[in-house]
Amino acid sequence: MQQYDLETDGLRGLNAALQAQAAEPEHTAWEVLNPRGSHAIAVGLNAPLDVTVRGPAGYYCGGMNQQANVRVQGSAGPGVAENMMSGRVIVEGDASQYAGATGHGGLLVIKGNASSRCGISMKGIDIVVHGNIGHMSAFMAQGGSLVVCGDAGDALGDSIYEARLFVRGSVKSLGTDCVEKEMRPEHLDLLTGLLERAESDAKPEEFRRYGSARKLYNFDVDHADEY
Amino acid sequence: MKDMNNKGIPSTVPAKSATFTDPVNAEIRRAAATGIYDIRGGGAKRRVPHFDDLLFLGASISRYPLEGYREKCETKVTLGTRFAKNPVELDIPITIAGMSFGALSGPAKEALGRGASAAGTSTTTGDGGMTAEERAHSSKLVYQYLPSRYGMNPDDLRKADAIEVVVGQGAKPGGGGMLLGQKISDRVADMRTLPKGIDQRSACRHPDWTGPDDLEIKILELREITGWKVPVYVKVGGTRPYYDVALAVKAGADVVVLDGMQGGTAATQDVFIENVGLPTLACIRPAVQALQDLGLHREVQLIISGGIRTGADVAKALALGADAVSIGTAAMIAIGDNDPRWEAEYQELGTTAGAYDDWHEGRDPAGITTQDPELAARLDPVDAGRRLRNYLKVLTLEAQTIARACGHNHLHNLEPEDLCALTMEAAAMAKVPLAGTDWYPGKKET
Numbered sequence: 001m002q003q004y005d006l007e008t009d010g011l012r013g014l015n016a017a018l019q020a021q022a023a024e025p026e027h028t029a030w031e032v033l034n035p036r037g038s039h040a041i042a043v044g045l046n047a048p049l050d051v052t053v054r055g056p057a058g059y060y061c062g063g064m065n066q067q068a069n070v071r072v073q074g075s076a077g078p079g080v081a082e083n084m085m086s087g088r089v090i091v092e093g094d095a096s097q098y099a100g101a102t103g104h105g106g107l108l109v110i111k112g113n114a115s116s117r118c119g120i121s122m123k124g125i126d127i128v129v130h131g132n133i134g135h136m137s138a139f140m141a142q143g144g145s146l147v148v149c150g151d152a153g154d155a156l157g158d159s160i161y162e163a164r165l166f167v168r169g170s171v172k173s174l175g176t177d178c179v180e181k182e183m184r185p186e187h188l189d190l191l192t193g194l195l196e197r198a199e200s201d202a203k204p205e206e207f208r209r210y211g212s213a214r215k216l217y218n219f220d221v222d223h224a225d226e227y
Numbered sequence: 228m229k230d231m232n233n234k235g236i237p238s239t240v241p242a243k244s245a246t247f248t249d250p251v252n253a254e255i256r257r258a259a260a261t262g263i264y265d266i267r268g269g270g271a272k273r274r275v276p277h278f279d280d281l282l283f284l285g286a287s288i289s290r291y292p293l294e295g296y297r298e299k300c301e302t303k304v305t306l307g308t309r310f311a312k313n314p315v316e317l318d319i320p321i322t323i324a325g326m327s328f329g330a331l332s333g334p335a336k337e338a339l340g341r342g343a344s345a346a347g348t349s350t351t352t353g354d355g356g357m358t359a360e361e362r363a364h365s366s367k368l369v370y371q372y373l374p375s376r377y378g379m380n381p382d383d384l385r386k387a388d389a390i391e392v393v394v395g396q397g398a399k400p401g402g403g404g405m406l407l408g409q410k411i412s413d414r415v416a417d418m419r420t421l422p423k424g425i426d427q428r429s430a431c432r433h434p435d436w437t438g439p440d441d442l443e444i445k446i447l448e449l450r451e452i453t454g455w456k457v458p459v460y461v462k463v464g465g466t467r468p469y470y471d472v473a474l475a476v477k478a479g480a481d482v483v484v485l486d487g488m489q490g491g492t493a494a495t496q497d498v499f500i501e502n503v504g505l506p507t508l509a510c511i512r513p514a515v516q517a518l519q520d521l522g523l524h525r526e527v528q529l530i531i532s533g534g535i536r537t538g539a540d541v542a543k544a545l546a547l548g549a550d551a552v553s554i555g556t557a558a559m560i561a562i563g564d565n566d567p568r569w570e571a572e573y574q575e576l577g578t579t580a581g582a583y584d585d586w587h588e589g590r591d592p593a594g595i596t597t598q599d600p601e602l603a604a605r606l607d608p609v610d611a612g613r614r615l616r617n618y619l620k621v622l623t624l625e626a627q628t629i630a631r632a633c634g635h636n637h638l639h640n641l642e643p644e645d646l647c648a649l650t651m652e653a654a655a656m657a658k659v660p661l662a663g664t665d666w667y668p669g670k671k672e673t
Contacts, residue, residue, distance in 0.1 A: 044452030101435035217425040221262025
């Protein structure tokens with residue numbers, strides 16, 4: 001296990017060391033000490049590393065991750081796992097705004113709650129939130145799955161495209177063009193796998209599914225009032 | 228009174244309204260029939276104060292000119308000297324603006340790369356991501372980080388020579404784009420992670436930040452991902468240039484790209500293109516003032532875009548304080564768009580060469596703003612690249628000619644004192660004296 005103290009050794013050295021593993025992964029297990037809300041921790045990784053952040057992270061922790069498993073033992077600031085491509089980011093505490101924004105792949109797990117805009121513009125990432133999520137989550141979500149074991153705030157899935165949303169608790173309101181959909185066996189299978197990978201003991205059959213009504217995929221003046 | 232009975236009484240001449248003109252009336256009828264506003268490409272077509280309203284003074288006795296074709300006039304420019312380990316070094320201060328694969332065909336993007344590389348300058352990706360062809364044919368490629376994040380991935384980010392965080396665009400500051408579904412081929416759909424055939428609504432704002440403080444942290448993230456190697460540009464639409472430039476600098480930009488309202492777009496609302504934003508001419512001096520007030524003029528480079536057409540435009544933008552200019556629409560024309568050779572087909576589309584702007588429909592006879600394989604094959608990227616290279620060389624030669632005549636041995640030595648204005652409006656916007664006077668509107672007495 002490699003230990004890196006952010007307080008004494010600085011952000012650039014950490015990311016440079018982690019990113020250097022892409023060429024030849026010499027060390028696969030890393031522990032980051034004293035993060036103290038620093039921004040851009042463990043960004044741009046592209047190797048099968050295990051990185052544990054011992055404490056709270058600031059903005060964009062695990063940004064654009066590829067392959068690596070990043071675990072935050074604390075809360076995460078805005079944009080955790082922003083534009084992730086593959087791998088896994090786990091936040092053991094709460095996450096701030098736009099968690100998993102624009103992510104193309106991989107798995108983001110938030111064991112606490114997530115704030116507003118969780119999964120905004122998601123493009124293929126899977127996100128599992130053990131707690132609640134805030135308003136405007138999955139806005140313009142294009143692909144992937146957002147699983148919420150708690151409640152969802154206002155305007156869930158506004159202007160959603162092909163992303164799949166699963167919520168166990170209440171939904172304060174659905175956004176434009178987002179509707180509840182039938183939970184079919186393939187969705188239960190998908191959800192079962194996601195919950196297992198996210199270390200959640202929630203039961204798939206307790207969830208309801210939401211997705212796009214696909215009424216706004218092509219402009220029609222008769223739908224103008226919905227914009 | 229009309230002479231309805233033709234009895235020899237002089238009749239009133241029918242007069243059309245200056246407000247309800249034929250084009251206005253036609254648009255009212257079109258809107259009534261379809262229920263949707265006009266979406267088009269290109270930039271503002273209305274007349275606004277422009278570089279044409281400025282003149283160079285040249286040299287006589289009080290200034291000493293350089294010999295054309297004999298004495299050296301340098302053109303090189305380095306962009307991104309503030310923080311980046313590897314600034315972008317260009318032979319000429321004229322770059323190619325971001326235009327997306329999707330909006331443009333593959334051969335068109337290749338031609339832009341070929342032409343720019345042959346002229347020693349950079350080209351830029353656009354909404355939709357980086358294509359392998361584009362990277363291969365562009366010696367210097369700027370990767371746009373856009374609100375839509377279509378096709379955004381770290382592998383391409385690391386292949387870029389610079390990153391351009393696009394906050395706004397001159398044709399549509401505050402607005403997003405719209406590619407209609409019929410233009411979405413399998414490849415475009417795949418790059419944008421959307422089903423084929425649906426409208427592509429590009430976002431108007433970045434989804435994961437909400438203001439200049441977030442932008443600063445976003446730039447930090449991008450630098451950390453790319454090892455602080457390449458410059459980070461920030462592109463803004465020309466609306467509040469003083470404040471937007473200052474905030475972009477505060478957020479950490481190496482280069483600010485400022486796009487005036489004559490800047491083009493692939494597709495957005497006509498009402499937006501014609502009614503939102505500032506003329507390019509009006510953007511430059513406030514932007515330069517912001518950089519000067521921060522003590523960072525020339526340390527943070529300024530690229531001006533939006534309606535640049537000639538070497539005189541280039542020279543005027545540089546004289547007003549820009550470090551470089553960027554061209555989009557002019558580059559498209561150089562590689563063959565709206566060429567009169569396709570006039571018959573433009574007519575079939577209900578338009579004419581020089582006015583075709585329905586780029587979002589994907590039926591461009593020139594094969595440039597299309598994803599139709601047959602139309603796209605009309606453009607020979609090698610030949611089109613050569614035309615772009617020639618055009619860039621001409622722009623440079625023209626600007627050099629003017630600079631020499633003003634006594635300068637580098638394009639960057641052009642200065643506001645080399646200029647005068649033909650109109651009060653241009654004098655006020657450019658802060659150069661009205662021709663024949665030493666006065667411009669707003670000038671403070673010293």
